[in-house]
Amino acid sequence: MTPISTPGFAAALARSEAVTREVELRPERFRVLTGERPTGPLHLGHYFGSIAERARLQRLGVDVFLVLADYQVITDREGTGNIRENVHGAVLDYLAAGMDPEQTTIFTHSAVPALNQLLLPFLSLMSEAELHRNPTVKAELQASGRALSGLLLTYPVHQAADILFCGGNLVPVGKDNLPHVEATRLIARRFNERYEPIFREPEALLTRSPEVPGLDGRKMSKSYGNAIALGASADETAALIRGVATDSRREITFDPGARPGVSALLSTAALCTDRTPEEIAAEVGGGGSAALKALTTEAVNEFLAPHRERRARIAADPGTVREVLRRGNERANEIAEVTLDRVRSAMGMSY
Structure with a gap:
């Protein structure tokens, strides 16, 4: 061979x-x-x-x-x-x-x-x-x-x-x-x-x-429980972000090695706002983890709002998914x- x-x-x-x-x-x-x-x-x-x-x-x-x-x-x-x-x-x-x-x-x-x-x-x-x-x-x-x-x-x-x-x-x-x-x-x-x-x-x-880090700094993965689901509600997303382990330092800096939780939040907010993690860190400054979590929650929920609205509208007709799969399976077969x-x-x- x-x-x-x-x-x-x-x-x-x-x-x-x-x-x-x-x-x-x-x-x-x-x-x-x-x-x-x-x-x-x-x-x-x-x-x-x-x-x-x-x-x-x-x-x-x-x-x-x-x-x-x-x-x-x-x-x-x-x-x-x-x-x-x-x-x-x-x-x-x-x-x-x-x-x-x-x-x-x-x-x-x-x-x-x-x-x-x-x-x-x-x-x-x-x-x-x-x-x-x-x-x-x-x-x-x-x-x-x-x-x-x-x-x-x-x-x-x-x-x-x-x-x-x-x-x-x-x-x-x-x-x-x-x-x-x-x-x-x-x-x-x-x-x-x-x-x-x-x-x-x-x-x-x-x-x-871009590689999207999970909320604990590791790779975002369903199996790690560190992922923000596309179909989650705004409240569920807020609760997940509130639970992220950070540290006691007030000044927010981007340092994935030393500050995985803080850096993961910065990366997530940056992706959702088309900015850099460093820019987000400078904006939060000495506001601490609470301010960073509030900013990240707002960024994610604002970014996903149109997706979630379309998703809910499609889900209102339970036959839509079945029909999409029927037609797709038929063509694939x-x-x-x-x-x-x-x-x-x-x-x-x-x-």
Whole structure:
């Protein structure tokens, strides 16, 4: 087998910048596959980290596929939790953020059987050693504190199937997820060489989205309980911010290493007001943590108010989410069946 060779970050960034220019000029040539595991409510980190970029690509005219990877919830968990609520909440947030189901296909992983059938031939194209070397698998395993499941070990192959089944040729990712795109390119290349050329090798679109810290200074994460949910009320947001652990120093300064709580609040307020943390710190000055929390609460609630208003309006019709998923799943199934038929034919399995 051809070995995996993750490109250097500088080379990947240069290629991503070239692809960005191509997307601006010829958006109709690109199909994006992106999405997330519905393990909890979407939060401010999702908005700045990925949702805003998806909406931008949609506005350019790129064909966007958004997968809610419900099967992948159990890669590192013993159960599915509130998965139905999480899926429906994510669709509401997508719609409120401007994702248009007439332009963007929103679907659930479990609703597309032909997509999941691609796992078997794709798994045959990866060695066990290659799966173990994937840094995302290592990171997820460490974070979970559980034994390595077969589903987590094969996580990169699941993602390859998500991308390749729909002909995705553009994948927005952060630096840490570059190995997933490289694994997908490798699977596509090996299949094309072994059988016949069916799959395009996708390009990574490195996002320059700011990293949104959680309210405790760590990465904003549903599992850490430090995230501001997009669908939370203004009062819930205020209570969450009031509970942030800061320190006793009156003078507010931006120092993520020494003052994680204070700095996280400054970063959050800065993102929501399109300013720098240092500017916010200078404004609060000697007002202390109480003043900083009040400012941050106002900034977040003011920023999210239009999103929450649109979300509530959409949620008032419970049939909207069901219809969006029905149509998205229908389109995804049609495409997946065609892809699977082509794979079977290439492998000599059309009987």
